[in-house]
Amino acid sequence: xxxxxxxxxxxxYNYHNSAEYNYVLEYxxxxxxxxxxxxxxxxxxxxxYDDDFRIHSSNFEPEEFNFGFCAFQDFLxxxxxxxxxxxxxxxxxxxxxxxxxxxxxIINSEVNFEDLKIFKVALTEVGDHNQSVIGEYxxxxxxxxxxxxxxxNLVDLELPSAPNEDFFKIPKIKINNLTIQAGYGHQxxxxxxxxxxxxxxxxxxxxxxxxxxxxxxxxxxxxxFDIFKKLFESNIFSIDNFHLKLRENKLTKEQLEELQKTxxxxxxxIKTESGKYVxx
Numbered sequence: 503x504x505x506x507x508x509x510x511x512x513x514x515y516n517y518h519n520s521a522e523y524n525y526v527l528e529y530x531x532x533x534x535x536x537x538x539x540x541x542x543x544x545x546x547x548x549x550x551y552d553d554d555f556r557i558h559s560s561n562f563e564p565e566e567f568n569f570g571f572c573a574f575q576d577f578l579x580x581x582x583x584x585x586x587x588x589x590x591x592x593x594x595x596x597x598x599x600x601x602x603x604x605x606x607x608i609i610n611s612e613v614n615f616e617d618l619k620i621f622k623v624a625l626t627e628v629g630d631h632n633q634s635v636i637g638e639y640x641x642x643x644x645x646x647x648x649x650x651x652x653x654x655n656l657v658d659l660e661l662p663s664a665p666n667e668d669f670f671k672i673p674k675i676k677i678n679n680l681t682i683q684a685g686y687g688h689q690x691x692x693x694x695x696x697x698x699x700x701x702x703x704x705x706x707x708x709x710x711x712x713x714x715x716x717x718x719x720x721x722x723x724x725x726x727f728d729i730f731k732k733l734f735e736s737n738i739f740s741i742d743n744f745h746l747k748l749r750e751n752k753l754t755k756e757q758l759e760e761l762q763k764t765x766x767x768x769x770x771x772i773k774t775e776s777g778k779y780v781x782x
Contacts, residue, residue: 503542503584507535510577514570519708522565522671529593531570541617543587548573549595550603550623553572555610575607582613591624600640603662618653622660625683626713627696628774633713634662635685642689644668650675657703657759664691681708696733705741710749727757734764747772753758 511533519525531548548570559573566572578585595601603623626634637645647668657678663685680701682691688711694750695701711724730753733739739746742768753761753771762769 503581504537506540506577506581507533507544510573514573517564517569517573518563519558520564528633529595531574531592533570533574536710541586541618543589544585545589545591546571548592550590550592550601551597552604552607555604555607574609575605578615579608579611579613582617584617586617587620588615588618589620589622592625594630594632596634599632601630601632601634602638602640603634603636604638605636605645605649606638608652609645611771613652615653616655618656620658621649621653621656622658622681623662625660625662625681626685628713633686634683636661636663640686642666642685647672664689667694670694670700673700675701676703678703678705680704680706683710684712686712687723688725690734693729695738696729697756698738701738703709704738704744705740706745706747708747708749711751713750722751724752727753730757730761731764734761739765740749741765743768746770749774 514531514533515525518530529548531546533544533546535542535544549568550571551568552567552575553566553568555572559569559576562569563571566707578588589604592601595676623636624634626632633640636642636649641665642665644666646663650656650659650665650669651672654726655676657676659677659679660681664682664687666689684691692709695707712719714723730751738744747770748758748766749772751771758769758771
């Protein structure tokens with residue numbers, strides 16, 4: 503496996519370091535890895551779009567900027583064993599303000615990652631000018647659920663988009679730690695979580711509502727207090743010392759205190775202000 507990963511590193515570098523385009527460390531794709539006993543943690547850095555998952559990366563024409571991402575996915579499909587952690591990150595790049603992470607190549611394959619424990623995709627930072635999302639053209643369309651179905655032993659999941667209701671239909675999810683940003687829409691994540699019975703091992707949740715960059719999002723774009731109350735009244739927080747982080751919501755101090763009284767968990771409310779471009 504080590505030799506295969508080194509070969510992939512070289513193949514990605516050589517493809518993106520041609521006579522026409524020099525390799526640029528700031529944004530050119532690459533992978534790095536650590537060997538942990540007999541297992542591997544692999545980190546990918548680069549952009550995350552895929553124009554056509556049906557075309558194997560070995561058949562790409564020269565100067566396809568997404569070669570690294572697609573070649574890495576093809577590698578994972580062909581070598582799924584002994585991978586315990588997958589982490590995806592990249593530059594603040596995208597199209598029309600959106601940075602898509604499109605895993606169509608994986609979800610349309612027959613691969614399963616039986617050994618995978620950690621799966622993380624870089625979150626949107628408040629200073630980014632591109633919103634990171636899981637999906638294609640800004641639409642999640644159940645991609646997260648299809649990914650997680652291929653990771654039956656996952657315990658740590660971190661994503662820049664909220665999954666739709668299909669996520670809560672997956673039987674016996676084993677996730678302990680869940681970090682979710684709503685991205686372009688919360689997809690009723692909190693309500694669906696409050697009604698779910700497929701995640702019985704959850705110990706911590708870090709949830710971020712949509713970034714209101716210009717203060718012009720409608721109220722329905724945010725989860726209401728009544729829905730958060732349903733979550734606190736559910737069985738999700740039945741594990742001792744449950745830790746909940748809430749970010750970017752519209753809850754008042756009084757509402758937060760009422761939630762805390764409903765269920766005595768570790769509740770941390772984090773309020774930040776997202777970046778705003780100056781308009782004239």
